[in-house]
Amino acid sequence: MMLQQxxxxxxxTARSTEEIMLRxxxxxxxxxxAMAHFFGPGVFTNIxxxxxxxxVCESLCLSMRDRPVIRSLRDYSAAVTAVLLALxxxxxSPWWLIAIGTIAAIGLAKHVxxxxxxxxxxxxxxxxxxxxxxxxVHMTQWTAPSSLATTPGIWDSVLAAMGSETYDAxxxxxxxxxxxxxxxxxxxxLWQQYPQFxxxxxxxxxxxxxxFLAGGLWLLQQKIFNWHAPVGMLSTLGxxxxxxxxxxxxxxGGSPLFHWLSGATMLGAFFIITDPVSGATSNLGRLIFGxxxxxxxxxxxxxxxxxxxxxxxVLLMNFAAPFIDYxxxxxPYGQQARDSEK
Numbered sequence: 001m002m003l004q005q006x007x008x009x010x011x012x013t014a015r016s017t018e019e020i021m022l023r024x025x026x027x028x029x030x031x032x033x034a035m036a037h038f039f040g041p042g043v044f045t046n047i048x049x050x051x052x053x054x055x056v057c058e059s060l061c062l063s064m065r066d067r068p069v070i071r072s073l074r075d076y077s078a079a080v081t082a083v084l085l086a087l088x089x090x091x092x093s094p095w096w097l098i099a100i101g102t103i104a105a106i107g108l109a110k111h112v113x114x115x116x117x118x119x120x121x122x123x124x125x126x127x128x129x130x131x132x133x134x135x136x137v138h139m140t141q142w143t144a145p146s147s148l149a150t151t152p153g154i155w156d157s158v159l160a161a162m163g164s165e166t167y168d169a170x171x172x173x174x175x176x177x178x179x180x181x182x183x184x185x186x187x188x189x190l191w192q193q194y195p196q197f198x199x200x201x202x203x204x205x206x207x208x209x210x211x212f213l214a215g216g217l218w219l220l221q222q223k224i225f226n227w228h229a230p231v232g233m234l235s236t237l238g239x240x241x242x243x244x245x246x247x248x249x250x251x252x253g254g255s256p257l258f259h260w261l262s263g264a265t266m267l268g269a270f271f272i273i274t275d276p277v278s279g280a281t282s283n284l285g286r287l288i289f290g291x292x293x294x295x296x297x298x299x300x301x302x303x304x305x306x307x308x309x310x311x312x313x314v315l316l317m318n319f320a321a322p323f324i325d326y327x328x329x330x331x332p333y334g335q336q337a338r339d340s341e342k
Contacts (some may be wrong), residue, residue, distance in 0.1 A: 017116070021076035023224055024271065027215035028083055031267065034211035035087065038204030039143055040151035042091030045161045047083055049095050053102035054082035061111040077116050081105050084124035084271060088264060088311070089131070090142045092152060092160035097138055101127035121318045122278045125311040132311070141171045145204035148172075148195050175202035176263050176307035179254050187248035187255075201261035209266040216270025225274040228283050232290025233269045233297070234260060240298040253302035268297070268310035278318045285321075285328035293317050 036043040058078040062069045085101055105127030113119045132139045143152065152160070173181075175196050182190050191197045198206050220227060238256035245255050259265060264272075273279055273293050280289040293313045300309030 017075045017077065020224055021080050023219065023222060024080050025076065025083060027219045028087070028212075028271065030215050031087065031208060031212040032083075034204075034208045035091070038145040038147075038208065039091040040146065040157065041154045042093075042143070042152060042157040042160060043087070045157045046086040046089055046091060046093055046098060049098045049161060050082035050086035050102050051079055053099045054078040054106055057103050057106040058111075061107055061115075065111065065115070067115070072116070075116065078106060081110070081123045081127075084267075085127045087267060088124065088128045090139065092143060092157055093138065094163040095161045096163065097131060097135060100134075101131045103127075104130040117277055119277055120321075122272060122275050122314050125272060125314045128311045129315060132306070140177075142174055144172050145196075145202075147203055172196060174263070174307060175205065175258075176301060179258070180301065180307050182250060184250050186250055187252050200255075200257040205263065206261045209261040212266035212270060216266060219270065219274075225276070226283065226286070228286035229273045229279060229290035229293075230269040232287040232292075233273055233294035234265075234290075236291040236294030237265065237298055240295060244298075244302070253298070259298065259301070263301075263308035264310045265297070268293070268314065272310065272314055273317075278314075278321065280321050280324045280328065282325065282328045282330060285324045288324050288328065289317055289321060292320070 032043060032047070055073060055078060058073060059069050062072050082102055082105075085105055086098065089098060089101065105123040108130075109121050109123040109126035110116065110119050143149070173196065175194075178190065178194055178196060185193065196202050198204070200206055201209070216230065219225060220230075237259050241254055241256045241259045244253050246252050248255075253259075254262075269290075273290055280286050293310075296313035296316060297309045300306055300312055304312075306312065
């Protein structure tokens with residue numbers, strides 16, 4: 001009988017990149033539904049335009065690099081990047097804005113460095129920061145949530161995507177904007193004066209963040225990533241906001257619940273900083289990486305120039321990930337004994 005001889009490695013992973021990316025997309029569905037409920041169908045047009053732009057850009061980049069196009073597109077990594085970027089943008093963004101962000105994410109942040117698995121920075125966050133620096137007015141035009149104004153319809157979302165001047169909608173500052181710009185009102189008075197604030201955070205944002213939290217916990221249960229980075233980020237963000245809450249004075253930066261349930265906190269904690277390529281790799285490194293992201297998010301939100309700081313915090317820590325890995329990699333078995341013999 002002929003015995004089959006198989007060379008190493010003998011350990012096989014049960015999950016392919018395609019399966020992991022599909023589960024991430026599935027976990028984003030509750031958050032997408034919550035965003036569409038509060039901000040209307042502009043969320044879907046954002047995602048559609050971003051996905052089409054990502055597929056076109058990914059195909060062109062793969063062709064230029066003489067890589068197989070169809071096989072690479074089937075891993076859904078471009079779709080994940082596109083959806084994450086689309087969710088970070090204000091709904092009803094024009095098509096050219098979404099396309100520029102997607103090209104920066106796929107072309108600049110991913111393929112310039114060698115494609116999937118070689119990008120030192122999170123591609124979606126690179127695309128977001130490029131747009132935020134280049135088009136700050138467009139990036140701050142968030143429509144009012146459905147309970148405060150009439151939600152634009154499907155035709156309005158099409159007009160907005162085409163950049164039509166006939167489209168108009170009620171836009172208002174986000175709760176994070178109002179909290180950062182506040183310089184004279186107690187937090188309780190700020191809550192009463194502006195209808196954007198809900199029970200714990202902003203109207204709609206509370207449910208949107210809870211929906212992303214639910215999707216993230218499902219991914220955690222599925223063991224797509226471990227708990228270290230999200231727990232590090234959320235615990236540090238909560239600790240900083242508790243330390244500087246001071247009972248709600250005019251100088252307060254907001255309560256821990258406000259920061260946990262505002263902006264892109266849960267999206268960042270479970271879908272951005274858990275990127276296995278651009279973050280730290282050891283468990284201790286992931287914990288430190290997440291904690292430093294949470295620290296930067298609070299500092300930039302309260303004392304910086306941008307109301308939501310997840311993108312900047314993630315990119316800054318992407319720079320530091322190799323440094324964190326250098327000091328947190330566990331020693332190989334037997335290394336400590338050999339060191340003690342020296």
